[in-house]
Amino acid sequence: xxxxxxxxxxxxxxxxxxxxxxxxxxxxxxxxxxxxxxxxxxxxxxxxxxxxxxxxxxxxxxxxxxxxxxxxxxxx
Amino acid sequence: xxxxxxxxxxxxxxxxxxxxxxxxxxxxxxxxxxxxxxxxxxxxxxxxxxxxxxxxxxxxxxxxxxxxxxxxxxxxxxxxxxxxxxxxxxxxxxxxxxxxxxxxxxxxxxxxxxxxxxxxxxxxxxxxxxxxxxxxxxxxxxxxxxxxxxxxxxxxxxxxxxxxxxxxxxxxxxxxxxxxxxxxxxxxxxxxxxxxxxxxxxxxxxxxxxxxxxxxxxxxxxxxxxxxxxxxxxxxxxxxxxxxxxxxxxxxxxxxxxxxxxxxxxxxx
Numbered sequence: 015x016x017x018x019x020x021x022x023x024x025x026x027x028x029x030x031x032x033x034x035x036x037x038x039x040x041x042x043x044x045x046x047x048x049x050x051x052x053x054x055x056x057x058x059x060x061x062x063x064x065x066x067x068x069x070x071x072x073x074x075x076x077x078x079x080x081x082x083x084x085x086x087x088x089x090x
Numbered sequence: 091x092x093x094x095x096x097x098x099x100x101x102x103x104x105x106x107x108x109x110x111x112x113x114x115x116x117x118x119x120x121x122x123x124x125x126x127x128x129x130x131x132x133x134x135x136x137x138x139x140x141x142x143x144x145x146x147x148x149x150x151x152x153x154x155x156x157x158x159x160x161x162x163x164x165x166x167x168x169x170x171x172x173x174x175x176x177x178x179x180x181x182x183x184x185x186x187x188x189x190x191x192x193x194x195x196x197x198x199x200x201x202x203x204x205x206x207x208x209x210x211x212x213x214x215x216x217x218x219x220x221x222x223x224x225x226x227x228x229x230x231x232x233x234x235x236x237x238x239x240x241x242x243x244x245x246x247x248x249x250x251x252x253x254x255x256x257x258x259x260x261x262x263x264x265x266x267x268x269x270x271x272x273x274x275x276x277x278x279x280x281x282x283x284x285x286x287x288x289x290x291x292x293x294x295x296x297x298x299x300x301x302x303x304x305x306x307x308x309x310x311x312x313x314x315x316x317x318x319x320x321x322x323x324x325x326x327x328x329x330x331x332x333x334x335x336x337x338x339x340x341x342x343x344x345x346x347x348x349x350x351x352x353x354x355x356x357x358x359x
Contacts (some may be wrong), residue, residue: 023334043328044262052325
């Protein structure tokens with residue numbers, strides 16, 4: 015499912031568009047893992063292919079790796 | 091497979107000095123030597139057969155060589171070829187593609203100038219990842235910047251990808267790939283020059299600039315693009331957000347290709 019959230023940059027309203035299913039978001043044939051646009055443009059996206067694991071958020075992957083290490087007793 | 095030669099300029103200089111000293115000793119002089127006309131040409135005509143090397147030999151020698159020169163015939167560099175190497179300079183006039191991690195963990199290159207890879211179209215995954223000495227890179231025909239390409243390149247500040255080439259790269263790949271890794275991990279990018287005039291280069295994810303000057307309100311970062319595309323970049327997905335941040339600027343390129351770009355006051359050509 016497409017998820018859109020508003021955020022502010024120097025007083026200007028922007029919309030961040032992502033997929034909650036780990037897919038690219040697509041507009042005009044172009045794929046984004048995260049798309050940020052000025053809110054006034056009203057750009058709409060559809061879900062595309064799954065984002066390969068190697069292209070996923072590094073912070074999330076690092077957190078997963080750390081959690082795995084803790085579970086395996088490698089670190090605390 | 092014989093592919094090309096390596097030149098160790100440091101060793102070459104030492105060898106030539108030794109030869110010159112021997113000549114001075116024979117002649118009973120310590121003065122400046124004057125080589126006869128044609129001497130340099132004669133040296134240049136000497137066969138380089140002894141320097142022909144395989145990829146394995148090149149990879150092995152790259153741990154002690156400082157300068158790699160490849161002929162026009164070499165069009166591709168295998169993945170991880172110079173990983174953990176110490177080479178400082180490379181000239182690869184015919185190379186159009188490089189494998190992933192080709193300079194991963196290199197600890198010697200400071201600048202890739204416009205003559206290093208004039209035909210390269212894709213900056214492959216992790217190509218300069220964790221290369222801690224590189225400060226700037228100039229290319230002429232790059233159309234794709236793949237993920238991790240400058241991740242943890244902690245001295246890297248400036249990238250010029252040149253202008254659009256012959257359309258070798260599919261239009262859909264004319265972009266900066268990756269989710270939050272391409273210029274992140276301590277990369278200090280503050281100057282990005284995109285010279286292609288046919289379209290806006292897509293930015294797959296704004297977080298690719300995490301940690302760089304483009305994502306730091308206290309540091310100035312500048313995107314240079316052709317004047318005809320300035321307004322399109324200002325409205326483009328992700329670029330528009332990046333350019334709205336404090337101290338981020340977009341500037342129209344002026345002059346001919348590679349004019350006006352300097353590192354520490356020295357023009358790079």
